[in-house]
Amino acid sequence: MPTTRVLVISAAGDTLVAEGLRAEQHEVTAVGDVPAAIAAAEGHEVVVLDLAGPVARIVVACRALRAAGESASIPILCVSPTDDVEDRIRLLEAGADDVVPRPFHPQELTARAEALALRYQRARDLAAGVAAGGPAGGVAGPPLSEGGHHRTIAIYSPKGGVGTTTIAVNIATWLAGRLAGGVVILDLDYQFGQVATHLNVTPRLHLGDLARDEVALHDPALFQVSLDRHESGLMVLASPPTPDASLWITEATVSSLLSVAAATHQVVVVDAGSAFDVRTETVLTQATDSVIVVTPEFPALKAVHALMEVLATNNENASETSYILNEIFARELLRPSDIEEALGKAIASTIPYDAFAFLKSVNEGVPLVTGSPDVPAAAQLRSLAARLAGMVEPEPSVVRRAKGIGGLFGRG
Numbered sequence: 001m002p003t004t005r006v007l008v009i010s011a012a013g014d015t016l017v018a019e020g021l022r023a024e025q026h027e028v029t030a031v032g033d034v035p036a037a038i039a040a041a042e043g044h045e046v047v048v049l050d051l052a053g054p055v056a057r058i059v060v061a062c063r064a065l066r067a068a069g070e071s072a073s074i075p076i077l078c079v080s081p082t083d084d085v086e087d088r089i090r091l092l093e094a095g096a097d098d099v100v101p102r103p104f105h106p107q108e109l110t111a112r113a114e115a116l117a118l119r120y121q122r123a124r125d126l127a128a129g130v131a132a133g134g135p136a137g138g139v140a141g142p143p144l145s146e147g148g149h150h151r152t153i154a155i156y157s158p159k160g161g162v163g164t165t166t167i168a169v170n171i172a173t174w175l176a177g178r179l180a181g182g183v184v185i186l187d188l189d190y191q192f193g194q195v196a197t198h199l200n201v202t203p204r205l206h207l208g209d210l211a212r213d214e215v216a217l218h219d220p221a222l223f224q225v226s227l228d229r230h231e232s233g234l235m236v237l238a239s240p241p242t243p244d245a246s247l248w249i250t251e252a253t254v255s256s257l258l259s260v261a262a263a264t265h266q267v268v269v270v271d272a273g274s275a276f277d278v279r280t281e282t283v284l285t286q287a288t289d290s291v292i293v294v295t296p297e298f299p300a301l302k303a304v305h306a307l308m309e310v311l312a313t314n315n316e317n318a319s320e321t322s323y324i325l326n327e328i329f330a331r332e333l334l335r336p337s338d339i340e341e342a343l344g345k346a347i348a349s350t351i352p353y354d355a356f357a358f359l360k361s362v363n364e365g366v367p368l369v370t371g372s373p374d375v376p377a378a379a380q381l382r383s384l385a386a387r388l389a390g391m392v393e394p395e396p397s398v399v400r401r402a403k404g405i406g407g408l409f410g411r412g
Contacts, residue, residue: 003027004117007044007074009037009061012052017079020106021048021113034061041071045117048109049096050079055087059094066095075116079104085247092212099212115205119216119226152262153388154287154319156272156280158303162295163326165189166358166368167351168271169198170378171385173367175267176234178391182266184227184235186257188283189273190246193239199230200365203238208245210237210257217256220264232370235265251278258286267389276307284311287319289388294343295326296334301342308343322348324384329353349384352376 008018008030018030029044031037037047047065051058058078065071075097080087083101091099098112155168165187172185187195187207196203205226216222227235237257240246261268272283284290294304304323311321325336325347336347354377361368368378369385 004046004114005029005044006046006048006113006117007031007037007040008048008050009034010048010050012050012079016106017048017050017109020109023106024110026110026113034064037065038068038070041068041074044074045120046077046113047071047074048077048079048113052081055080055082055084055090059090062091062094062096075120077109077113077116079109092214097213098209115209118204119213119222150262150266150268151289151389152258152268152270152287153289153291154270154272154283155291155293156284157274157293157300158276158307159295159300160274162274162293162300163328163351164273164293165194165198165271166362167291167293167324167326167381167384168269169195170367170369170381171388172234172267172269173199173230173232174369174382174385175269175389176230176232177370179266179389180233181235183233183269184237184261184265184267185269185271186237186261187239187271188254188279189239189271190249190275190279191239191243191273193271193273195236195271196228196238198362198365198367199234199236201228201230201236201238203228203236206238206240206245207257208240208248211245211248211250211253217253217260220260223260224264232367237261249279251282254279254282255286258283276310281314284319285314290319290321291324291384291388292321293324293326294339295328296332296336296339297329298334301334301339305343308345322388324348325350327351327353330355349380349387351380351384 004026006021006026006028008028010017010030011032018028021028029040031040049058049061051061062076062078065076076095078091078096078099080091080099080101088099097116100109100112153171155164157164168185172183176183185195187193210216210226216226227237230236258268270283270287272280292304294300323343323345325339327350330353336350340347354375357368357372357375357377361371364371368375369381372378
């Protein structure tokens with residue numbers, strides 16, 4: 001990380017913050033109060049607010065920084081005297097971009113300050129590029145395509161371990177190769193999402209960071225500079241590295257995220273994981289296309305059947321829903337016709353079994369559609385991606401009457 005110009009407002013009785021930042025070769029200016037900070041704000045890239053006393057005092061200081069023209073646009077990292085969730089929320093609502101509680105590890109504080117500085121620098125560069133008449137920092141502007149139209153494609157299954165990430169990553173990667181700068185993948189598997197691993201991407205920022213940045217959730221330029229770029233041209237927003245970061249992600253966060261992603265990209269692919277809550281409902285409601293993944297086993301069928309009953313009662317869910325069969329077993333346990341009878345829905349696409357190709361893909365971090373494009377599974381994933389993006393007309397779906405094993409899922 002290049003040297004960052006950090007303005008530290010310190011009245012905490014120690015110099016841990018300034019010393020930790022200077023140890024990482026950052027340029028630090030230390031002042032004792034907010035008026036002095038406002039006077040010295042010009043030229044700095046991050047403000048670290050480290051005050052002693054009650055949180056209310058820090059809240060007042062944070063609001064004052066946000067109200068002053070000299071410091072209003074500079075990211076603020078607050079050092080909280082406690083790890084209380086309500087205190088952190090108060091600081092974020094007061095205008096802080098991030099909060100680190102005491103006691104803190106100097107490396108964590110430095111990493112958070114660097115992440116805020118990077119976002120500030122990229123946003124500033126992007127704004128300069130737009131003012132000059134073009135995109136800056138290698139970030140594509142809102143994509144345009146002749147005759148094209150926006151899609152938000154949600155990949156979801158109520159049962160884990162069925163391959164939602166594999167399908168989402170391959171669909172997104174293939175589309176990114178055909179819609180330059182026009183595709184983003186959002187990892188909304190809040191617990192232990194693996195999109196970044198499947199793409200061999202080391203994220204600079206993640207969904208948890210964005211959830212704490214209300215401005216970036218509504219500002220297309222800031223949103224774009226928060227993304228990581230895959231070598232295919234696919235833009236990536238990774239999931240939080242730890243489950244506790246998902247506490248910041250609310251239904252409103254997800255709604256704003258989907259809206260700003262749709263405003264900046266022609267195709268938004270969402271790995272929605274396997275949990276089901278109001279956030280998942282928000283994804284399925286705002287998606288134009290929902291892909292429900294099922295595997296040829298009874299637990300997966302029962303879970304999908306239960307999901308269908310939930311969705312049937314949700315009048316807001318108007319997305320086109322496709323049911324995808326992922327044959328993850330070496331031998332056929334249930335035939336596609338059995339599955340269709342059980343669900344009362346046609347299977348739109350079947351991903352054939354290929355344990356070696358998929359294992360190689362995940363281990364190397366190279367999607368199947370680029371790393372092993374000739375295998376049958378890759379061909380099916382390409383076809384599915386094209387269908388979902390509206391590049392080819394889908395075949396008419398046929399809804400079959402449930403019979404046979406379908407009786408197992410009746411409410412009787």
